[in-house]
Amino acid sequence: MRPTVDGDATPVPTSLLSVLVSWRSTASLDAHAVLLTAGGRVRSARDVVYFNAPRHPSQAVTVDQDPHPGTARLSVSLPRTEAEIVRILITGSGADEPLAALPGLAVSVEDAEGLVARADVAAEPGAWAAVFGEFRRAEDRWWFVRGGPQHAGAADLFTTFGAAVSESAQHRSQRLSLHRNSFATPMPPPPDERPDWHPDPTDAASLRWWDGSRWTEQTVARPPSDPRACPRCGRRRGWRLLGAAPCRACAAEVEDYLSGWRTRALRVLTTTGPSGPDWDELWTRIRRQRIDPDTARAALRGPAVAHLERMAAFALADGTIGGAELERFDATVAALEVRDAAVDELRRSLRRLRILSRLRAGELPVIAVPDLHLDPQERVHLDTAATRIRRSGRGAQASPGRLICSNRKLRFIGPDAGIEIPWARAVSVAASETGVTVAATSARGGAEFDVDEPELVAAIVEGALRVAKRLTVAPGRRDSRSIAPDIKAEVWHRDGGRCVECGATHYLEFDHIIPLSRGGATSAANLQILCRGCNRDKGDHI
């Protein structure tokens, strides 16, 4: 069908034309142009020429980006217009106010000789965007046709002609951007689908934000590979090679951003730990701000170590470490990528206590003892050098030998004589600084041994005793040493997460001010935070 021209059309020369949109106020207006095929639609978003894409690829239409106040200007080259294009709409949208707030709004078209066409725009109430007029190819020449539909906003207007506009442009702020590719082939997702800036499939010079499930409208310039350029904002920084460090402006921005981010990160760390949606969201924010993750981790390091000290103190407080507690600690260390001697030490002590906890609970090794005659179905868990201590009125008598712990009994084999304590006769096991003491049903049935690793030996003996007596460590059952989490939190907070004696912040322990053995309660009032050193000193003097 041949396009037709209605009565309100003026023939224009097929030449380079200047289109001036003018109004009598200081308000601003953005002028744009939409190039349409005979179907009345754009071929792609590239057929919309506007401030973010001020020049049509064919060079037929350019938006002047630096117009005088009260004006907006486009240049339209009809000879350069592709054959497919039969209409060029001259459109505009109010930047801060609706069109009705721009008095004297008019469009004039000039060629080299002067004015060739003019149209006044009568803005409808509520219209923020309008087609002011259009160039139309008909009857083998170009015409300027006055007027056109008015819209609530630019997004609305462009959508009418088949150009998709981002949601952020739907409100009146006209800082819009177009889905460059939304009606061509859909953009493929990036290879790594976590939210990040990825190379923009439609523009090699840009990065586009992928939100984890779809491409968004946000693009940023791709940082140049030039080592003199800031890797974050791309600005050139003179001749000095600064490696990957951001420019001073970016560094200040990053620091500012991280101070708020750190507070948030600590809250997430304390409440949900270093995994899950909240944690992921934190790191998405870092990528979104184009902050080097190492910089963010460095910012988090101090608080992270303090957090790990707290975790360790809480976990160690009841003298046992569950597998979940250890995993959580390790996951936190890994997620934060903390490399720190203090943290390594905490980790070692947690691990050690975890091993002791498992032994005490009856998860015992079985070892071969070829030189020992065993009872049927007897299995040996420990065979270690030990010194038996016998105390009497005349003092202590020490005899060296072997301590062997099995599922049936505890044996001590000395050079002259030995003893056997069947589990039925044993009552409890305790570790001291130098050895272990086994209490028995009769006062004389017990025994005391010095060993190299009292805690380890005591844990194995206790485990064997538990298994033999079918005493399991009931889950959820607290012994008197265990401190309820809210009491731990209260004491930690009250003492400021540091040793009340010396102020140290490393390897902290919950200490019973009046010991449990002397009837001290497991209450906030009777608990305090001590560092390991101060706690040992206290033990020596009590």
Ligand SMILES: [Zn+2]
């Ligand atoms: Zn920068």
Ligand SMILES: [Zn+2]
């Ligand atoms: Zn201390």
